[in-house]
Amino acid sequence: MKLIKGLLLAAAFVGQIALAQGAGDYPGKPVRLVVPFGAGSASDTVARIVAEEVRARMGVVVVDNKQGANGIIGTGSVAKAAPDGYTLVLTSSSTHSGIGALFKQPGYDPLKDFVHIGRIATIPMVLVARPDAPFRTAQELAAQARQSPLRYAYGSGSAQIAGATFSSVANAPSDAIPYKSQPPAITDLLGGQVDCVLADASVVTSFLRAGHLRGLAITSLQRAKDLPEVPTMAQAGCPGFDLVVWVGLAAPAGTPEPIVALWNKKLASALSKPEVSAKLARLGMVASPNTPQQQAEFALAQRDIWVTRSARAGIQAE
Incomplete structure (x- = not known):
């Protein structure tokens, strides 16, 4: 009996630790959102829109611009950050789809070194x-x-x-x-x-x-509402164009699932607001939220497409 009671107490203790490491009292301090491009860029603007919209539930989100080397510097720094939910990165087709086609050794693996929280928008x-x-x-x-x-x-x-x-x-x-x-x-x-x-x-x-x-x-599948006179690539006679430009949110690999789920929930809630969609639309973007699993699958599929297209076009990785 004493052994069973001891095991139950130990299990409860482990559960409390897991909760503390998950989303229990998170966040207890400001979260840093790294943008691997300069201030004033489209990526920077998106990050600040997200930071403002999630502030009520997630507390202060500090946008940290770490530009350079096609996004490698900022993105690589997050790959090496502690997976505690206090360092996130704004991902994109540039940093997570096409990077392997341009650089042999970017210093990070766009899939293995991150856990994808969700997609924010696609950019025609x-x-x-x-x-x-x-x-x-x-x-x-x-x-x-x-x-x-x-x-x-x-x-x-x-x-x-x-x-x-x-x-x-x-x-x-x-x-x-x-x-x-x-x-x-x-x-x-x-x-x-x-x-x-x-x-x-x-x-x-x-x-x-x-x-x-x-x-x-x-490049969008349908004509843009703000640019109805511009035909799609397919309508213009180029149906084989299959690249998607996108921006998303990710954390270092190993970040607790409850924290990832919490961020995905708050991100989707923010993107569902008409005023947020309107802000993104003014930037030429389409709000496109999805689940962490869907974003992981999407990022993988797009990486393969970008790398294949790059090879066909004769682009040599540096």
């Missing part, structure tokens, strides 16, 4: 050109490119893979010109130094609305 990309360009559709662009390769600009990271994928899928030969980020590429497009750019909708929507650029195709 738009193929854009100047209004005075000699082509008005993606098919006309491709036809002209087969006669004389286009000066095709792209930003760094995932934009490089997306740009190369379009050239491959559309059979549109291009003289690819890399940029450190998408905004400088748009500046040169407006100035006539390049012929076209495939950029995040959040980067080009204001130029499209103002009539400074023309949208030739968008």
Whole structure:
């Protein structure tokens, strides 16, 4: 009897420890949300929207910008952080889908080193050109490119893979010109130094609305509500374009499941608010919450697609 009672007490004690290590009294201090890109970027804006919306239940969430090396510096720092729920990272197609295709040794495994909390949004990309360009559709662009390769600009990271994928899928030969980020590429497009750019909708929507650029195709499955005149890639004659640009939330591998579940619940609740969806829409994003399991499966599938597309496009990992 004494042995049984002792085992029960031990089990209760272990249960209390597990609760303390789970989501019991969590969070007891501010949570740090690492954004692996600079202040003012779309990723930074998304992180601050999330931080503000979950503040009531999760307490203070401090956004920490650790930019550099296509997101490797910030993301890698979280991979090495304590899995206690007090360090999270804003993930993306750049840091968790295309990174393996661009770098042989990024310093972290995008799947094994993290537990995915959930997806925040997907970001359509738009193929854009100047209004005075000699082509008005993606098919006309491709036809002209087969006669004389286009000066095709792209930003760094995932934009490089997306740009190369379009050239491959559309059979549109291009003289690819890399940029450190998408905004400088748009500046040169407006100035006539390049012929076209495939950029995040959040980067080009204001130029499209103002009539400074023309949208030739968008990568979403349906036309965007804010850009109804821009056809989808499939409608534009490029049905094989299957890359998804996305942003999500993750924690270091080993973070207790109750904490992951709590964050997923609060994230989904925040994204269900019309005002939050509207804020994301103004950035050219579509709120797309899912479960941790779904996000893990999605991230794996997209990694395989991005790596395969990169290989087909002839991009060599550094």
